[in-house]
Amino acid sequence: MIGKLNHVAIVVPDLDAAAALYRDTLGATVSEPEPLEAHGVTTVFVHLANTRIELLHPLGNDSPIGRFLERHPDGGMHHVCYEVDDILAARDQLKERGARVLGDGEPRTGAHGKPVLFLHPKDFCGTLVELEQV
Numbered sequence: 830m831i832g833k834l835n836h837v838a839i840v841v842p843d844l845d846a847a848a849a850l851y852r853d854t855l856g857a858t859v860s861e862p863e864p865l866e867a868h869g870v871t872t873v874f875v876h877l878a879n880t881r882i883e884l885l886h887p888l889g890n891d892s893p894i895g896r897f898l899e900r901h902p903d904g905g906m907h908h909v910c911y912e913v914d915d916i917l918a919a920r921d922q923l924k925e926r927g928a929r930v931l932g933d934g935e936p937r938t939g940a941h942g943k944p945v946l947f948l949h950p951k952d953f954c955g956t957l958v959e960l961e962q963v
């Protein structure tokens with residue numbers, strides 16, 4: 830069902846410092862910061878040959894990752910995103926197989942303008958899983 834790894838998202842307390850770390854210490858290509866007000870995050874993409882790392886920092890007072898950063902002040906891995914061809918078919922299959930879909934179960938438009946869903950971390954080895962229809 831799942832296809833490629835689309836990205837791994839890491840929440841960071843200092844976006845400029847994290848971008849510099851990936852660019853200057855690890856020698857990767859990083860994007861400019863992009864504020865996504867509708868999602869309550871600012872993102873920097875790290876472009877790797879086979880996937881991307883998405884550095885996330887809270888934007889605004891009501892950010893969905895604000896509490897994560899309170900609990901993990903040094904930052905930490907937030908989710909992995911797998912690609913699927915048909916997000917509704919994937920959701921229905923996963924629910925049949927006992928997985929819990931977060932929220933109301935309906936896909937939302939994600940940070941890349943594509944439909945996404947999140948799966949409960951307790952059902953996936955303690956890891957929040959995002960599915961993105963590509």
Ligand code: CO
Nearest residue numbers: 836838910959
């Ligand atoms: Co994501």
